[in-house]
Amino acid sequence: MSGIKAETSKGLSQGFNKVVNSYEEAMAGLTDNMTVIAGGFGLCGIPEGLIKEIQRKKTTGLTVVSNNCGVDDFGLGLLLIDKQIKKMVSSYVGENALFEQQLLSGELEVELTPQGTLAEKMRAGGAGIPAFYTATGYGTLVGEGKDTKAFDGRMYILEESITGDFAIVKAWKADKYGNLVFRKTARNFNPMAATAGKITVVEVEELVEPGELDPDEIHTPGIYVNRVIKGTFEKRIEQRTVRAAS
Numbered sequence: 001m002s003g004i005k006a007e008t009s010k011g012l013s014q015g016f017n018k019v020v021n022s023y024e025e026a027m028a029g030l031t032d033n034m035t036v037i038a039g040g041f042g043l044c045g046i047p048e049g050l051i052k053e054i055q056r057k058k059t060t061g062l063t064v065v066s067n068n069c070g071v072d073d074f075g076l077g078l079l080l081i082d083k084q085i086k087k088m089v090s091s092y093v094g095e096n097a098l099f100e101q102q103l104l105s106g107e108l109e110v111e112l113t114p115q116g117t118l119a120e121k122m123r124a125g126g127a128g129i130p131a132f133y134t135a136t137g138y139g140t141l142v143g144e145g146k147d148t149k150a151f152d153g154r155m156y157i158l159e160e161s162i163t164g165d166f167a168i169v170k171a172w173k174a175d176k177y178g179n180l181v182f183r184k185t186a187r188n189f190n191p192m193a194a195t196a197g198k199i200t201v202v203e204v205e206e207l208v209e210p211g212e213l214d215p216d217e218i219h220t221p222g223i224y225v226n227r228v229i230k231g232t233f234e235k236r237i238e239q240r241t242v243r244a245a246s
Contacts, residue, residue: 018178018228019207023053026201026229030059030166033086037122037164038066038076039193042094043238045186046075047170047203049231054168055079063087065122065162067115067189068094074236083107089162091115095238114142117159119192124161126195126224131160167197170233171220174204175213178222187219194220203231 020026027050030036036054040046051070054062055078064085070077071094079085080098087109093100102108113121114136124132133156137143147158169190172183180202182190194200207230 016177018225019176020227020229023049026227027053032059033061034165035063037167037193037196039169039190041067041188043075043236045170045188045190047168048233050168050201050203051076051078060084061086065089067091069096069099071095072098089113091118119189121162122192122196125163129161131158133158162196164197167193167200169194169202171202171204173206174202174228175208175210177210178225178228179213179218180220181217182219191220195224199226200224201227203229
């Protein structure tokens with residue numbers, strides 16, 4: 001059936017039950033020089049435990065596709081410490097000084113992509129669409145060297161979609177079949193990322209039995225998901241602003 005992703009790693013349970021019981025099992029099969037698509041926006045809705053497992057595995061030469069690269073000591077920023085990321089495809093540098101340093105020194109290849117275009121690259125990749133036209137970036141550095149075409153008198157550039165060897169995603173709830181519910185702004189890039197990986201691994205706050213989720217509330221169906229693990233989360237705030245005591 002079109003769209004069903006086959007589980008390629010050995011040793012994992014087959015069938016509809018997508019639950020794994022360790023982070024090592026969750027990220028089994030990740031090797032050097034792969035492409036990893038990661039959900040999240042800043043530090044909101046990031047798969048914290050899966051990122052830490054990549055750090056523990058010391059996998060290197062990675063191309064990571066995500067809105068940004070976390071902060072110096074948290075989120076995807078952890079993977080910059082030992083230079084595990086070779087290339088970053090993202091929308092902005094954010095609050096990460098190490099990201100900026102490695103970019104300016106040439107140690108890290110960075111492909112900056114407009115945020116909406118990046119989201120659509122993931123969505124299109126998951127939908128099997130190889131490329132699409134967008135007006136965003138036309139006439140700027142973003143559009144240099146890309147095919148262009150006019151539609152109704154307006155110029156557009158051709159952007160190629162993105163798929164990855166792995167997609168790592170954070171959801172609020174999942175059932176054992178991998179059906180996902182995201183919570184508020186933590187949804188962000190996660191639904192698109194979930195569709196774009198050959199192997200999609202999801203870290204969740206709550207794991208429920210099949211049938212407990214209202215079908216009308218499911219944001220991503222389990223057909224896109226290969227593995228689910230129940231995690232614990234620090235949920236660090238990127239910039240905490242408080243009001244002075246009166």
